[in-house]
Amino acid sequence: MRVTDVLKEYDLSKLTVATVASHSALQIVHGAKKEGLRTLLIVKKDRYEFYSSFSHLVDSFIIVESWKEVLNEDVVNELLASNAVLVPHGSFVEYVGAQGLLDYPVPIFGSRKILLWESDQKKKMELLRRAGIKVPREYRSPDEVDGLVIVKLGGAKGGKGYFLAKTPEEVRRGLEALGNPSNYIIQEYVIGVPAYYHFFYSPIYNRLEITGMDIRYESNVDGLRRLPPELASGIRPSFTVVGNIPVVLRESLLIDVYKYGKSFVRTTEELLGEELVGPFCLESIITEEGEVVVFEFSGRIVAGTNLYVNGSPYSYLYWDEPMSAGRRVAREIRKARDSGRLEEVLR
Amino acid sequence: MRVTDVLKEYDLSKLTVATVASHSALQIVHGAKKEGLRTLLIVKKDRYEFYSSFSHLVDSFIIVESWKEVLNEDVVNELLASNAVLVPHGSFVEYVGAQGLLDYPVPIFGSRKILLWESDQKKKMELLRRAGIKVPREYRSPDEVDGLVIVKLGGAKGGKGYFLAKTPEEVRRGLEALGNPSNYIIQEYVIGVPAYYHFFYSPIYNRLEITGMDIRYESNVDGLRRLPPELASGIRPSFTVVGNIPVVLRESLLIDVYKYGKSFVRTTEELLGEELVGPFCLESIITEEGEVVVFEFSGRIVAGTNLYVNGSPYSYLYWDEPMSAGRRVAREIRKARDSGRLEEVLR
C-alpha cells in the first residue's frame, strides 16, 4: 500500500499537518499546534500577507502562483520531505479535482473515496438513501417537476448557482442561464429550517462524536428577508454561502441525528469498502413535524466548524478542554502515531 | 416536611443529580460531573444507545419502556436508594403531569409550584402581570379579536400547535382544527423581535444571575423567510421549536430585563408562598421602541441553555470558569449540601 511505503520514509517525530490556505485552514493549523504537531500551509501568493499574520501557527509555507501547482512535483516533493499529512477540505477538493485527489502521492487524513462520492450529486444522494436516511424527493428530469424544487450543481462551490423553480419550464430556463451543466440534481424543496450537523468518526477512540452544528449564512437569501415583501418580490434569491451561524438542536432531535450519523459511517464502509475517518457533515432541513430530512453531506471538515475554534457546546460533552474539529483531527493523528496506528487514519 | 424526612435517609456524600434523558439532560449531567456529584439518567429504551455514548457523564441509568414509568414505585425507590435529587426540565413536567409532579416523592431541585403555574397559560400570564412586567394584550374570547393574534396551547410542547390569526373566525377555525382544546390563550401578536433571557436565582449566594440568552429556532417559520414572498405566501407558518441560536442584548436593555427578573423572583414568592430556586426564563418580544414585552415564562431550565455548555457571555461576568446552567444547578446543590442548607434549594 502506498501510504505504508510513504510512512516508512517519514520521520514520524516531525509529522506535519498540511493543508491548502483557505476554507478552514486557520483552524486546522491552530489545532495541530495545540497538539504539538508541525504545520505547513500551501498558500497562493496573493494570500500570503494575510496568512503570514498568523505565522505563529504555521511552521512553513509553500507559496504557489495558482492552486493548480498543488499537483506539481516540486510541491509534492516538498510535502513528502516535510513528513506531511494533508487534511483535505472543500477548497482542496475543488482545486485538485477528483482524479488528482485519488492519485495524490501525499498521505491524506481520512477517506479519499468519500470525497469522490461527495463531488457527484447523484452518488451523494444514493449513499444517503442506502444509509436509510430520509432525503428529499429527487426528480430525474425537468419534465417531472410538479412543485417547488431547488436545482443544485455538483462540486463544493458553496451554493453558488443553486436556484429555485416550480415548473419544468423554470428549471430549463435556469439551467440554460448556467450554460447547461451536466452535473446537477433537481431536488424537492423541503419546507422547514436548515441545520448542519458536524461529526467526527474516530477509529482510534472507536466512537462517533458530534462536534458541532451550524446554520449557513447565505447571500442574498438571508438578506432578502429584511426587505418588505413588496420590495423583495422582484429579486431572485441566491445561495452563496458567506458565513456560518451557531445553533444547538433540541435534544430529542439530537438522538435522531446521531442515529443518522452512525448509519452513515456504517454504510460508507459497506459501499466504499474503506472506513470513514474523521470529520463529516450531514446537511438537513427540519420540518415542522420535527422530521430531519438530509439533502446533502460533506465527507470532510466543513467551514461551519470555524465557529468552534475554542470548542462547541457539543465538544465539551466529550472533552474537558477546547476541541475544535481542526484540533480533533490533529488529536486523532497524534494518538494514531503514538500508538503505531497511523495507517488506520491515513489513506 | 417531606424533603426533610427523605434527606434524613440520604447518604449526602453520595448525593446524585438525576433527570429524565431528554431536553437538557446532557448539560445537566455534564455540569453535575464537573461539580463532583454523582449522576443518574432515566432513559427510554429506544434512547439508551444514544445516551450511553455519553456514559462518561452518567454513573447509572434507569431504563424504562415508556415515560409513564417515571411515576412507578420501583423507579421512585431506585431514585431514593440512589440519594437522588431530580432536576426538572420541560420534558419531565410534560411526562409526569401536574399532579404527578406535586406528589412526586423524590426531592426536586427548585420550586414545584412554579411548574404548575407555568403549565397553565392563564396563571402564567397573571404571575407576569402581578410582577409589573409588560405583557401582550390578552383576548378572553375569539369574538374580541380585532388585530393580529397568536393562539397558544398550554403545556411545554415546544410551540407545536401555535397559530396566527387576525379575525374571530380565523381563531375559531384554528382551534377547531386542533380539536377544540380547553387550555389555550389568545395573545396580541406583538411586532418586534423575540429574545429569551435565562436567569438563575440563588438562595445560597443570595443573588440573581443572568446565565444567558437565546433566540428559538422554529420550523417552519424561520425557513419561510428564505422563500420569495410569492412562494411563501401560500404556506401557513408553524412554530415548532427545533433548536436555539445565541444572542446578546444591548446593555441598556439588559438593565430592564434584570429588573424584570428581580421582580419575577419577588412576586413568585409572594404569590406561591415558596421561594423560587434556580433557573427560569423570561420570553419576550422587543419592539422597535426598545420595549421588552414578555409573553411567556419557564419556571425551570430551558433548552436554550444548551448553547452554553461551556459558559455564556453572561456567565463569565460572574464566574471565572465555565458555568453552564446545568453546572450552576449542581454548584448550588453542592454548596447547599456542604453548608447544611439543602432544604433551602430542594422541595
Add this chain to the structure above:
Amino acid sequence: MRVTDVLKEYDLSKLTVATVASHSALQIVHGAKKEGLRTLLIVKKDRYEFYSSFSHLVDSFIIVESWKEVLNEDVVNELLASNAVLVPHGSFVEYVGAQGLLDYPVPIFGSRKILLWESDQKKKMELLRRAGIKVPREYRSPDEVDGLVIVKLGGAKGGKGYFLAKTPEEVRRGLEALGNPSNYIIQEYVIGVPAYYHFFYSPIYNRLEITGMDIRYESNVDGLRRLPPELASGIRPSFTVVGNIPVVLRESLLIDVYKYGKSFVRTTEELLGEELVGPFCLESIITEEGEVVVFEFSGRIVAGTNLYVNGSPYSYLYWDEPMSAGRRVAREIRKARDSGRLEEVLR
C-alpha cells in the same frame, strides 16, 4: 501634550480603566480586572442597582443624576484623582458630544479624532472611500434617488430612525416625519447579507487583529420575516439595534476583510494625522458575488463584541487564553504602561 502632563501626575501602579455604565461597560471592566487593573464606572442613579450586582468587577462608582454630568468638573477631578483612562464606546460619544469629547481632560484610550469622523455620516463615508474600500453609492439629494435606498441619521443611535425608500418623494416624506434632520445620508440599499467585523489595531504588538464578528439583531426588521408576506406587507421595517448574533466568515472572504482593515488603519493615520489605536469595526453587506461592501464604520469598541466576553473564534487564533475586546484594551494599556509606552495608546 496634555496626556503627557496628566500622566506625570498619575500613580501608574494604580492605573484605572474607567467608562460610562452602558453599551459594553461590563465587558470592559471584566477585561480590565482580568489584566489586574483597577476599574471605575460612571453610572446613572437609576442604573446603579443593576451595575452594583457586578460589584466584584468594579472598584469604584461615580454616581450621576444625568449623563451630562460626565462633563462636570467634580466628575473629571474624581477621574483624574483615580488615575483613570477612559475607554470610549458608542454611548459615551453620544453623551459628551463631539466638542465635549475633543476637550475632555481625562486621558482617552485610542484616537479622539476618529470618533468625530465617525459621528459625521459624510466624513465617515469619505474615510472609507479614501481607504479604497468598496462602499454603496451615495445620493447627494432626494431628487437623485432612482432605486432602493436607506436613509441614515448621524450619531450612534443604534439604527433608530433609519428608513427605506425608493423614490425622491418617499425620502422627503420620511425625512419630514423625522423633523427634517440635517445630519443624514442617502445610501444605495445593497442587496446581500449584513456582517460586522471587529478589529483591534495594536501599536504595542504592532499588528492588526480580527477580534470577532457579528450580525446585528434589529427590531422590527428581524421579526417581520416571521410573518407571512400578506401580514408583513403593511408594516414599515425599522432598524433599532437590540442585540447581536455571532457569525464567522468564509475564510476566503476573511482575506478581503483583513485587507480592508489594514487599509483603514493606514488611511486613518494619513487623513487624521494621528494613529488609530485599539478596537474598531467595519460594517458591511456581502453580495451574492461575495463582494464585501462597507456601509459604515465605528472607530471604537462596538456592542457586538459583547458576544465574546470569553473570547471569539478569531481571538483564539491569536491568544491561548480568553480575550474579549474589553480585555484586549486592558492588555494593551497594561503592556504599554509596563514598557513605558502609555503615550502611544492614550490621547
